[in-house]
Amino acid sequence: MFKPSTIPSILCFCLLGILGCAGPEEGVYTGKIGKKKEVTIRVLSDGLVELEGYWKDTLQGRHDRGSLKGKDMNALVFEGPADKRFKLRFLYEEDAESLIIRAIHSRTYGPGARYIPTEEDSALNPAPRLARLSPEKN
Numbered sequence: 001m002f003k004p005s006t007i008p009s010i011l012c013f014c015l016l017g018i019l020g021c022a023g024p025e026e027g028v029y030t031g032k033i034g035k036k037k038e039v040t041i042r043v044l045s046d047g048l049v050e051l052e053g054y055w056k057d058t059l060q061g062r063h064d065r066g067s068l069k070g071k072d073m074n075a076l077v078f079e080g081p082a083d084k085r086f087k088l089r090f091l092y093e094e095d096a097e098s099l100i101i102r103a104i105h106s107r108t109y110g111p112g113a114r115y116i117p118t119e120e121d122s123a124l125n126p127a128p129r130l131a132r133l134s135p136e137k138n
Contacts, residue, residue, distance in 0.1 A: 023047065023063030023074070024092070029099050029130035041076065041090075041099065041130055051078050051088070059088060066091050066115075068103050085109045098129040 029041045039053040051059040061078035066089055073091045080086035091103040105115035 023049070023076070024094055024099055025132070028133045030133060031098075031128055031130040033101060033104070033128045033130075039130065049076050049078070051076075051090075055080070055088070057081050061088075064089070066105075073102060087115075089115055097132045099132075101128045101130065 024041075024043050026043050026045055029043070031039060033039045033054065036054050039051070042050040042052075044050070047062060049061045049063065051061060055078075059078035059080065061076055064075045064077045066073050066075035066077075068091050073093065076090045076092065078088045078090075080088065086106055086108050089105045089107075090099075090101055091105070093100045093102060107113045107115045
């Protein structure tokens with residue numbers, strides 16, 4: 001039998017999980033990251049995220065959680081193409097109309113694989129901003 005506090009605890013945990021894992025607002029974000037002059041992230045209504053301009057192919061991904069220097073952060077995790085399997089993770093923060101990219105990491109698949117910095121400076125400084133395009137430009 002459950003203790004009286006078990007059900008409210010489970011409900012609170014589920015609510016925090018749902019609210020805490022919300023990705024960026026639906027829309028198109030674009031800007032420059034390092035030497036990549038035109039990077040575009042599309043956040044679609046079904047939760048799918050697309051990345052163009054950072055890798056030679058368009059990558060598909062989803063919202064996730066990550067950490068940078070011990071701080072929990074939002075992340076967008078993209079899958080590499082089938083012929084070159086890898087994961088690419090953008091750690092970000094949001095402000096009113098942009099995504100602030102704090103770090104970009106990648107990792108291969110396999111035992112013991114860990115995320116490693118992709119950009120020259122793993123903690124991007126100054127942090128690139130991908131501006132959210134107005135709805136009529138989407």
